[in-house]
Amino acid sequence: MIDWIERQRYIIDFTLSSLLRRKVKNFGLLALYTLIVFILASTMFFTYSIKKEASIILSESPEIIVQKLSAGRHDQFPLSQMETLKKIRGVAEVLPRLWGYYYEGGLGANYTLLVPPVTTNKNGIEETTDSITSVENKENAPDNPDKPLFQYNDTKLKPGTIIIGQGIARTRNSHVGDFMPFRAYDGSIVGFEIKGILSSESELVSSDLILISEQDFRSLFGIGNDFVTDVTVAVVNPHEVSTVASKIVNILPDSRPITREDILRTYESIFNWRGGMMIVIFSAAVLAFVIFAWDKASGLSAGERQEIGILKAIGWETSDVILMKFWEGAVISLTAFFSGAILAYIHVFFTGSLIFEPALKGWSVLYPHFVLTPFISVEQLATLFFITVIPYTVATIVPTWRAATIDPDSAMRHSGD
Amino acid sequence: MAFFLIIMLEAFILALLIAQASLNISSMQGALKEKKTLVRSLKLTDLCLFTEARYTRHLSQADLNTPFQDHPLSLEHFPSGSFTLPTNLISKRK
Known part of the structure; x- marks a missing residue:
């Protein structure tokens, strides 16, 4: 050897x-x-x-998103149709989503504006989930490892305030307390106070996000109270997601259900x-x-x-x-x-x-x-x-x-x- | 002999990097969990990878006519279009 x-x-x-x-x-x-x-x-x-x-990350995305289609394009979803969806057997919960895009001409940047979803707790009281949104805590430095990476913002998002993603804060050099101007649908300029900045750890999903209150979102884009962007559907039995999706198309032929599986497969490709x-x-x-x-x-x-x-x-x-x-x-x-x-x-x-x-x-x-x-x-x-x-x-x-x-x-x- | 030393050193560095990767995965579980929480609580559907067009920002929510959405003969012109395929929802129908 x-x-x-x-x-x-x-x-x-x-x-x-x-x-x-x-x-x-x-x-x-x-x-x-x-x-x-x-x-x-x-x-x-x-x-x-x-x-x-x-x-x-996306394994936590909604089980089914239902969009309304009009002339082949994504259109606003009428709130009245939510009741129809709730009546489908196997549906556990139907929640509206309000979100859209805002193009800022000065920077040439596209933002995603989103209203934190509202859920109803066991006592029937509405609560927004922005209270569990992770917000950057500047004191969370590596020199203080005992503190959690994220600090939860316990205050609800009030009208006139927004929480922005790290990418927006970096590009605009914006800080908490600054006012961010937006041009509304009718040409008027409205300013929102930046109440928080989403964590840098979550940039992969939140870099361009702006969390805004429902009232501000509707007044900025001129969307009536009877419409939302789309709705999310939670299903009782996870094995029945595709069955429920087919039922949705049968009942609402002008709708387009997108399941979590579809979202995951999109990112696989x-x-x-x-x-x-x-x-x-x-x-x-x-x-x-x-x-x-x-x-x-x-x-x-x-x-x-x-x-x-x-x-x-x-x-x-x-x-x-x-x-x-x-x-x-x-x-x-x-x-x-x-x-x-x-x-x-x-x-x-x-x-x-x-x-x-x-x-x-x-x-x-x-x-x-x-x-x-x-x-x-x-x-x-x-x-x-x-x-x-x-x-x-x-x-x-x-x-x-x-x-x-x-x-x-x-x-x-x-x-x- | 020097060659063996170099190869052994490189193999050792690569093994160290793999070990560091597995350690990193466990240390980054907290950050991954936070991202999952954010996706669940805000009901997000997509990664923020390409913000240049609405159909590349939310790939899974794009219109079915995405590649031709501006005009029936319009070809995809955003650079990120070269990293992505038509959404699964479209290709599934073919």
């Missing part, structure tokens, strides 16, 4: 010195190879983590490899690998053939030559794999996907600053290993085997150097 290890060591030493003789070429190759692994690994880590996080940008990244990486493999499989350079001829002439076996070339491929591909994977991890989970950000941001003015939960697994790394290291190593061995099986004399004569 020790002899075998020693043999491998000598061959690797020779391989490394052989690689170092062609420094520029091999370091260039290593850098390019590392870059390809880095891009593939970054894409893999980012997409998997964001999909996993979306599936966890995001960043899918068939999507435009993803297919560009993957095809570029695949093309680069094809070029690598082609370069290797199309034959060895004259210098390399001469080297093999000399090695065989001085007594190296064919198996030794193949072993040497195997190690040559392994040295480059293993170094590139580890370096690329480490750099990708740092890129995605420590720098917040800095390189991807401009592409993800697109034309958005508001973009959430979020730290992804690092959902990575050994399986992901194994997949990356098999699609990057194995093809290159195999592509290195095949032409070597062809060159190593020919006569050393002819290998040296036809070197051309």
Whole structure:
């Protein structure tokens, strides 16, 4: 066993010195190879983590959302139809949702305005859920770890006040106590006092959110008291969600139910490899690998053939030559794999996907600053290993085997150097 | 020998990062729980990833005619459209 290890060591030493003789070429190759692994690994880590996080967070989204459709577009939902929904067997609760978009021309930013839903407690008293909205607590610094990450705002959202997301606060440089002007539907300007800022931890879902009272929302957009944006439906038995959704369509043919399953499936397909940008990244990486493999499989350079001829002439076996070339491929591909994977991890989970950000941001003015939960697994790394290291190593061995099986004399004569 | 040391060092760093990832997942459970609470209490439906258009901000709530919503012959022109596929609700019907 020790002899075998020693043999491998000598061959690797020779391989490394052989690689170092062609420094520029091999370091260039290593850098390019590392870059390809880095891009593939970054894409893999980012997409998997964001999909996993979306599936966890959105598992709490409403069981069914019912929209009203008019001429193929989302329209306001009449409150009178809520009673119809409540009568469907299996429906536990129907709640209205009021939300919409506001485009601020000055910044060119789109905000999502939302009225915190109103629920009825056991005593039949209405209570808004804004009392459990997580709001940034500036005193919650890391130097005070005993305090919870979030402080609950116990005060109800009063008319004339709003709570804004971190992205809006950052873009506008707004603080608690500032007034934020809005242009209402009738052209009048109304100002709302910022009562709180949603936590930076929740930016992935709340960066562009503005929580506003129902009264202010209706007066800002001119929506009558008989209409809401859409309604949420809670179902008694979770297994009956699709049945209830079908009943809703039968009873209200101009409605469109969107189930939690639909929402989760939508986010499963995001960043899918068939999507435009993803297919560009993957095809570029695949093309680069094809070029690598082609370069290797199309034959060895004259210098390399001469080297093999000399090695065989001085007594190296064919198996030794193949072993040497195997190690040559392994040295480059293993170094590139580890370096690329480490750099990708740092890129995605420590720098917040800095390189991807401009592409993800697109034309958005508001973009959430979020730290992804690092959902990575050994399986992901194994997949990356098999699609990057194995093809290159195999592509290195095949032409070597062809060159190593020919006569050393002819290998040296036809070197051309 | 130096090569082995470098490879071992890189493998060790990668193993450390994986260990750090699993530790991070447990330490970030609080933040994940808060996000879930926010989604449940405000009845949110989507991640705030692309705010450039209403149908990319709320991907799951978009109109069924989303890719052509401005005009029947209008092609998708927002950059985020290149990261997303038509919503599942649309592709399911095909």
